Amino acid sequence: MLQSILLERKIYASEEHKMMQNMIQDFINNELLEHIEAWEKKGMVSRAIWERAGELGLLCIDMPEEYGGSGFDFSFSALFIEEMGKKGISGPGFSLHSDIVAPYLLTYGTEAQKQKYLPLMASGKMITSIGMTEPNCGSDLQAIQTTAVDKGDHYVVNGQKTFITNGYLCDMSIVAVRTNPGTPQEGVSLLIMESGYDGFEKGVPFKKIGLKAQDTCELFFDNVKVPKENLVGEEGRGFQIMMTELARERLTVALYVNGSSEGAIEQTIAYTSTRTAFKQPIAQFQNTQFKLAECATSLQLQQAFMDRCVELLVRHELTPETASMAKYATTEMNGKIVDECLQLFGGYGYMWDYPIARMYADNRVTRIYAGTNEIMKLVIARGLFKELFNEMKRKKNAEND
């Protein structure tokens, strides 16, 4: 019913998209949903499901075929993310692996790094993570304290990362380290750290209010020897690389919640059509109709913006400001939509077995991770006042000269 009143998503309208969508839906319905409870109990998904996703070509969808990817453009990756969001599948961190870690290697990695890691990543035989956040710094990434000391042909890494998605299962992590302690931005570099390296330890998965099947954990580095060839991009360019790549990461979060909003509304239409009170379906109360009409309208606005953002990303034209607007707007809206929908489920909406309850708990973090929504507003505002801030900087530099 919802689909029939929403505008057609032109970005997903091709025959190839439709075929991919059917395959994704089969995979979710037949191979993922049944495992959610077991994965939640264990605090992580199985390695087998990663390999299965790899077999189906659902990992690294937009990576060139020469590296084992599926060779599609990002709109196919976006479709996968949205379908996962619709059904609230939050355990396997496929998107972080495929849409965040893989592009770091593809864009900034050496040919040897690409050959070594990307085919394994596309097959699901290697699971990856990205380690930026530390116990004492998340929003302020310039303050990272993990050090990598240059020892000629290798670095020695010491420090700790926290809240790392796919952390417990990961075989490899791209880790932000400080290679030059004197300079806040320029001193940050990115290193490939394999989990088998001596001195690389993992914490146990965190107990979280949601994302219970996601193996988010800490990573510890105690005198880990990392070969120089594991440097991703130039030494000292890590901060700039992260800031560039965060636009893509933020869009993936926006797409997930966009799918989630659609799934939440669909479930609620179905539930309120059959649940009765006062001898009539809940859907017949004007309050129910108005709430869902408001949610559907918000979703429609959100989808139109998402489609434009996906087009821009496919053309490598998505700016940090637009990506921040997308992440901020969609996650706030999803918070409201899921909350309104849950209310219409009454007491059942509070029960874990109901997907709407999981969405409520899972999605809260989308306003926090990939940069908090306060940081999103800072990025947008910096764009608004760019000229003024540049002028102030120029004046300050001139005074100091």
Ligand SMILES: Cc1cc2nc3c(=O)[nH]c(=O)nc-3n(C[C@H](O)[C@H](O)[C@H](O)COP(=O)(O)OP(=O)(O)OC[C@H]3O[C@@H](n4cnc5c(N)ncnc54)[C@H](O)[C@@H]3O)c2cc1C
């Ligand atoms: C489930 C989960 C998964 C995650 N996965 C990863 C991952 O895979 N890799 C990774 O590196 N990190 C990951 N993170 C970390 C996440 O990105 C950080 O938690 C987030 O960036 C916020 O950092 P923080 O927790 O240190 O909060 P803080 O930076 O301490 O912020 C605390 C509060 O202060 C506000 N604040 C901070 N600075 C400002 C400012 N300048 N202006 C206004 N308000 C401000 C924030 O918005 C927030 O409300 C994950 C986190 C969670 C919870």
